[in-house]
Amino acid sequence: MSVVGGGMVGASLAAALIGSGVRLLLIEAVPFGASTQASFDERNTALGNASRRIFEGLGVWETLAGEAAPIRAIHVSDAGRFGSARLVAEEQGIDALGYVVPNRRIGAALWGRLERAADLLLRVPGQVEGVAIEAGGVRFDVASGAEREAVTARLVVAADGAHSQIRSAAGIEAAVEDYEQVAVVANVASDAPQGGIAYERFTPAGPLAVLPLAERLLSVIWACRRDDAARVLALDDANWLAELQARFGWRAGRFVRAGRRASYPLKLTRAASPVATRTVLIGNAAQALHPVAGQGFNLGLRDAAMLAEVIAASAGDPGAPALLERFAAWRARDRSGVTRFTDGLVRLFGDERFGVGLLRNLGLLLFDLTPPAKSALARVSLGFGGPVPRLARGLPVRDA
Numbered sequence: 594m595s596v597v598g599g600g601m602v603g604a605s606l607a608a609a610l611i612g613s614g615v616r617l618l619l620i621e622a623v624p625f626g627a628s629t630q631a632s633f634d635e636r637n638t639a640l641g642n643a644s645r646r647i648f649e650g651l652g653v654w655e656t657l658a659g660e661a662a663p664i665r666a667i668h669v670s671d672a673g674r675f676g677s678a679r680l681v682a683e684e685q686g687i688d689a690l691g692y693v694v695p696n697r698r699i700g701a702a703l704w705g706r707l708e709r710a711a712d713l714l715l716r717v718p719g720q721v722e723g724v725a726i727e728a729g730g731v732r733f734d735v736a737s738g739a740e741r742e743a744v745t746a747r748l749v750v751a752a753d754g755a756h757s758q759i760r761s762a763a764g765i766e767a768a769v770e771d772y773e774q775v776a777v778v779a780n781v782a783s784d785a786p787q788g789g790i791a792y793e794r795f796t797p798a799g800p801l802a803v804l805p806l807a808e809r810l811l812s813v814i815w816a817c818r819r820d821d822a823a824r825v826l827a828l829d830d831a832n833w834l835a836e837l838q839a840r841f842g843w844r845a846g847r848f849v850r851a852g853r854r855a856s857y858p859l860k861l862t863r864a865a866s867p868v869a870t871r872t873v874l875i876g877n878a879a880q881a882l883h884p885v886a887g888q889g890f891n892l893g894l895r896d897a898a899m900l901a902e903v904i905a906a907s908a909g910d911p912g913a914p915a916l917l918e919r920f921a922a923w924r925a926r927d928r929s930g931v932t933r934f935t936d937g938l939v940r941l942f943g944d945e946r947f948g949v950g951l952l953r954n955l956g957l958l959l960f961d962l963t964p965p966a967k968s969a970l971a972r973v974s975l976g977f978g979g980p981v982p983r984l985a986r987g988l989p990v991r992d993a
């Protein structure tokens with residue numbers, strides 16, 4: 594089988610299949626560590642506990658643990674209104690609600706594992722051309738520099754991101770909804786210790802997430818309106834910090850220094866189906882979400898874990914229609930649940946109609962007072978239903 598795209602999700606799938614006996618070719622256009630590598634860039638990713646368990650199963654968590662900042666509590670608020678909610682790990686009987694890890698560290702851990710694996714074929718940098726998908730298999734060429742190689746595979750996995758070339762070649766439609774927001778991302782130093790609290794603050798211009806990275810270092814994801822993004826990006830550090838402070842408030846101390854800013858236009862992209870003839874889409878190729886709830890990679894990692902499990906359990910053809918249908922059915926509830934949850938948050942908190950603000954603040958207050966609602970949210974990290982991948986339950990991809 595071939596996996597196109599060795600970003601966060603494609604590299605995770607390849608790592609999950611090491612030692613499974615599956616012959617796997619991984620093609621990635623941009624080497625890990627190159628400045629143009631867009632998956633393992635300057636961002637930080639909030640990993641849920643299920644993702645931590647999957648990474649433990651892939652043998653990469655031990656490399657990441659020292660870099661992972663635990664989230665001990667999550668504080669959700671609506672700017673200028675009374676409602677707020679707090680979710681505390683200890684109250685849920687767990688050590689952390691999740692962990693914040695720099696994407697580059699995740700890339701180093703995953704690619705370190707892939708490069709040491711004797712049973713993987715890697716083509717990096719590799720460009721896929723001339724994809725032909727038929728009932729019996731998939732054919733394409735891989736161009737690496739001056740070299741060109743003809744490939745045939747019984748399954749092609751599209752892990753090539755939101756603008757997936759493989760998704761188009763397979764004729765799978767994708768619905769794209771533009772949020773008309775841009776995420777401006779940077780690391781920010783504070784003068785106060787953070788105590789592992791992650792903040793989600795909904796403002797009229799868009800949500801603002803402030804995640805703990807180290808004792809006095811924060812990861813900021815500031816979603817602003819698209820028509821305001823150029824101005825926000827052009828601010829000098831002092832003015833940017835002042836505006837961030839005005840929007841966020843003082844709960845995380847005084848923001849004293851800002852790192853380099855990067856920006857990401859925000860859209861919801863949903864493939865009509867995650868499978869087609871001899872093709873599976875995982876991660877952003879299947880669904881690319883707003884980062885408001887930090888769910889996109891966590892969801893994509895569960896795609897990868899479940900696909901690895903289904904393939905490892907089948908001794909035969911990894912692209913057999915029945916196998917692909919089983920994968921799609923098992924992932925359906927989680928995919929649609931997380932997508933609706935994330936999209937719903939953006940729309941609910943972006944709605945300024947009279948009464949909606951009041952309602953959501955009552956919602957936050959009720960949420961804060963209702964332990965079962967909080968426990969349900971704490972379980973978001975396991976997915977929104979359907980079978981939970983073995984790796985996420987702390988089991989190997991298949992029994993020995």
Ligand SMILES: Cc1cc2nc3c(=O)[nH]c(=O)nc-3n(C[C@H](O)[C@H](O)[C@H](O)COP(=O)(O)OP(=O)(O)OC[C@H]3O[C@@H](n4cnc5c(N)ncnc54)[C@H](O)[C@@H]3O)c2cc1C
Binds near residue numbers: 602637892
């Ligand atoms: C600002 C921001 C913050 C986020 N924070 C979080 C968070 O805290 N938690 C969370 O769970 N999610 C988060 N996400 C979402 C997360 O980043 C994505 O879900 C994740 O990157 C998806 O990984 P992917 O491998 O599917 O796709 P990508 O990251 O897009 O990787 C695709 C890979 O495929 C390669 N590629 C593309 N085309 C080809 C081709 N034709 N041939 C070969 N290779 C190709 C690319 O070079 C790249 O390496 C965030 C997103 C944003 C924008």
